[in-house]
Amino acid sequence: MRELACDVLVIGAGPAGLAAAATAAEGGSRVVVVDENPEAGGQIWRSAMVHGPHPETSALAARALARGARFLTGATVVDAAGANTLFAVDGAGPIMLRAGRLVLALGATERFLPFPGWTLPGVFGVGGLQALAKNGLEIGNRTIAVAGSGPLLLAVAAWLEQHGAHVLGVFEQAPKASVVRFGLGLWRHPRKLAQAVALLRVLRQVPRHHDAWPLRAEGDGYVERVTFSVSGSERTLQVDYLACAFGLAPTTGLGALLGCDIAGGGIVVDALQHTSIPEVLCAGESTGIGGVDCALAEGVVAGHVASGHDDRARAACRRRDRERGFAETLGQAYALRHELRGLPSPETIICRCEDVPWSVVAESDDVRDAKLKTRAGMGPCQGRVCGGALEFLKRWPRDSVRPPLIPITLGELAEVGAALNRTEDQTR
Ligand SMILES: Cc1cc2nc3c(=O)[nH]c(=O)nc-3n(C[C@H](O)[C@H](O)[C@H](O)COP(=O)(O)OP(=O)(O)OC[C@H]3O[C@@H](n4cnc5c(N)ncnc54)[C@H](O)[C@@H]3O)c2cc1C
Structure with missing residues (x-):
């Protein structure tokens, strides 16, 4: 299996991940950035086939590249053997990623x-x-x-x-x-x-x-x-x-897989963007919805911490706190109203991968019960679509996750499984 080792591994090349990567690389760390999209930029700066790359993506990526960062695009992280060894899959098969510190900048998906x-x-x-x-x-x-x-x-x-x-x-x-x-x-x-x-x-x-x-x-x-x-x-x-x-729902799957605490729909972080797992930081919309400026500010703090510069991170917190304040007012202003829980009719499909109607899901007690009885959330999207809906409709947290995070081929699954077993033997 191909292997890549670095000091700081950033998952997600949206504004938060790019800011973290540029900051950590400038702080002297060897950085690798992984993103499942074919190009860096994340959602807002999605590089367009028609319009070309976004200038802010190019500027942040250039800062990271100038300090030797490596970008692995078109690669999805699907599994992990703890916080220091992750497995990604791209068109050419699985890759083992070893890192001293991990920055999760996974973004959000539409609800x-x-x-x-x-x-x-x-x-x-x-x-x-x-x-x-x-x-x-x-x-x-x-x-x-x-x-x-x-x-x-x-x-x-x-x-x-x-x-x-x-x-x-x-x-x-x-x-x-x-x-x-x-x-x-x-x-x-x-x-x-x-x-x-x-x-x-x-x-x-x-x-x-x-x-x-x-x-x-x-x-x-x-x-x-x-x-x-x-x-x-x-x-x-x-x-x-x-x-x-x-609105948007934070992407938390990889954080949940690693065992990070999840609350209020996002990955829980402290004042310096540490998650509940040592060596794992998180920045951007995966911690909660706050917009692009908040994602950038959190990415800078996480990048400083990841490269061992907590003093610089503290100095950058002021801007981040200001942006978080904005995020809170945003959340209050656009809170989803109760009436929306009455939108689906009994026949309305909730899980479109597995064709599960509302009348069936509504009777389940929790996500596990729904998965066992109806297969809701067990199709190719692995709950990326219905998870956000059920979080609101049934108040079910989106913390139920299992590897691989996206469907992969049996060959890739076997290779990742064998590498996971080897890693576990070595750490025993
Ligand atoms: C569909 C959509 C459209 C949006 N359009 C706008 C807009 O027009 N204007 C605006 O102001 N805001 C927009 N937003 C909000 C905006 O995306 C955010 O404010 C901002 O992009 C957040 O930056 P981020 O770095 O936290 O996340 P993102 O930009 O979402 O970046 C996260 C990245 O992580 C990658 N990723 C996640 N999981 C994995 C994994 N397991 N393996 C590899 N890579 C992974 C994703 O591919 C993605 O590129 C949009 C959001 C969404 C969901």
């Missing part, structure tokens, strides 16, 4: 809440539709409704408008008063205020609804119309696409 018709073709995640469009999906002159919750709705709606789509409306579940209060508090964050004003300027012709969410999507084999609840009344729109996501 989908199932409603009748949400599995119809043409219904996308909000960031999902943007990612597809960045990589070539035709959106010019398409009529699109954007729904769910969080500032990402406005960011993506504006992006869609600027790229030729016709956005019919933005449907935000949060009450208007709570969103307005959040907006008024932005004066403390001038950069974010400027971004919000710019987005609203692009969206000035687009109707924006609050207290609004999709009730059902319908169509003959493809979404054709969506009915929304808007302040208690029903409104139906003819659409080409529906983009819908109810």
Whole structure:
């Protein structure tokens, strides 16, 4: 099996991982960065086949590369033998990664809440539709409704408008008063205020609804119309696409596999981004949803600590704390409302990998019970989609995980298993 050894192993090449990698490399550590995407950049700076790499990705990656960091893209970490030995799989098979310290910067995924018709073709995640469009999906002159919750709705709606789509409306579940209060508090964050004003300027012709969410999507084999609840009344729109996501859910799978404490949906960290496992740090959205500036600030703190510069990390905490404060107000403003728990009908599919309807999952007591009785969460996505929904609908924590984290071939599984056994024999 191929092997790579380093001082600091960073999993995730989004803003948090890139900031951690550049900081740790400049702090004198040998750094390896692994990401399952073909290019560095994570979600927000997703390198686009059409538009080329994001300048901020290039700048941070260049800083890390200048200090000898190595990037392993297109490789997913699937298993671990403790915090110092991880196993990734890329197109050429498994790789053993040995590291002194580990920085988890795993990001987040969109939270989908199932409603009748949400599995119809043409219904996308909000960031999902943007990612597809960045990589070539035709959106010019398409009529699109954007729904769910969080500032990402406005960011993506504006992006869609600027790229030729016709956005019919933005449907935000949060009450208007709570969103307005959040907006008024932005004066403390001038950069974010400027971004919000710019987005609203692009969206000035687009109707924006609050207290609004999709009730059902319908169509003959493809979404054709969506009915929304808007302040208690029903409104139906003819659409080409529906983009819908109810905020983001931190990605915690690898942290849970390593035994890191998980609480409030994210990997628990202390003031210096240490997790509950020694030698494992965590930064960015996998600790909780806070936006790109918070991810960058946490990445810098984690990078300093990982390269043994706790003094520099403490100096960088002030900026991180400011960003975390913003993250807390964001979470409060866009908290998901109770009524959304009533969205699925008994027939609505909850786990789309295993075709499990709500009527069946609703009767289970916990994730384990649901997996045993229904196979929910046991398909190819391993609960990445239904886990976030059930966390909200049933208040089930997303800490049930088993290796490999994604499906791999039997040959790869055998190789990883043999290497794991060798590692365990050596440590015995
Ligand atoms: C779909 C989507 C679209 C978004 N679009 C916007 C936007 O337009 N504007 C905006 O302001 N914010 C957007 N956000 C929010 C934004 O992504 C975050 O604020 C920011 O990117 C967080 O940075 P991060 O480094 O914590 O995580 P990310 O940028 O998500 O990076 C995490 C990286 O970790 C990698 N990874 C995870 N697990 C593994 C593993 N086991 N092995 C290998 N690699 C792994 C992932 O491939 C990913 O590249 C979006 C979020 C999502 C989920």
